[in-house]
Amino acid sequence: MVRLVTFDVYSALADLERSLVPALRAHLGLGEARARALLALWRRTQQAGTLISNSLLKGRVPFARLTDLALQQALARFRLQADEATRHELVAAWHRLELWPEARRVLEEVRARGYAVALLSNGDDAMLQALQAHWNLAFDHIFSGEQAGVYKPHPRIYYLPLETLGLLSRDVLHVAGSSLDATGAKAAGLRCYWANRRGERPFDPAYAPDHEGADLAGLLDILPPPDHS
Secondary structure, X not given: OOOEEEEOHHHHHEOHHHHHHHHHHHHHOOOHHHHHHHHHHHHHHHHHXXXXXXXXXXXXXXXXXXXXXXXXXXXXXXXXXXXXHHHHHHHHHHHOOOEOOOHHHHHHHHHHOOOEEEEEEOOOHXXXXXXXXXXXXXXXXXXXXXXXXXXXXXHHHHHHHHHHHOOOHHHEEEEEOOHHHHHHHHHOOOEEEEEOOOOOOOOOHHHOOOEEEOOHHHHHHOOOOOOOO
16 A cells, blocks of 8 residues: 655765764874764764754755854864864865665665655755765655654644645555654554664654664565556
């Protein structure tokens, strides 16, 4: 019954460590371990910023802006200095993220089985369009936090495919990469597959995903190939 498979970007599809640790090392002269620690704090602060943006009810702060603000906070915690040009380059690295190793194969197989595929992400439109071009992958649709005016786990972002395409919730399977995203998708009434790479538990069992696996490859076990009989 699934017609559309939507993919989270910054956890489900993109390998942030493989993409951003080299950029932090190159621009800030950090060792591997310190760069990884800085990235972890940067990402946590960025995610906290999305929740703050939702809670303040002052309108959605652009994701690129949140990413820069979070970077400034993380740098301050690490007692590091970076001028505006350096910060700009580091935020721009989010436009060139690398896919998880199995992601391209899985995406291409999902499309080959006849399902429409879409990005459903907190990102700004320009950031997501840049990633689509960088990956050289064709998505049927891009649904963004910018279009919804909010960030996950607000239900409005998960309703975008339903409202835009006239689909029912049962027509959509969302592929989450984090507990927060899986919770938001289920609370909004969507089916959900969680690529749970770190073996985490659902935040609230009441909103546990329908399916989960250690990576994206498990998605192929629940999406049947086309019936040519």
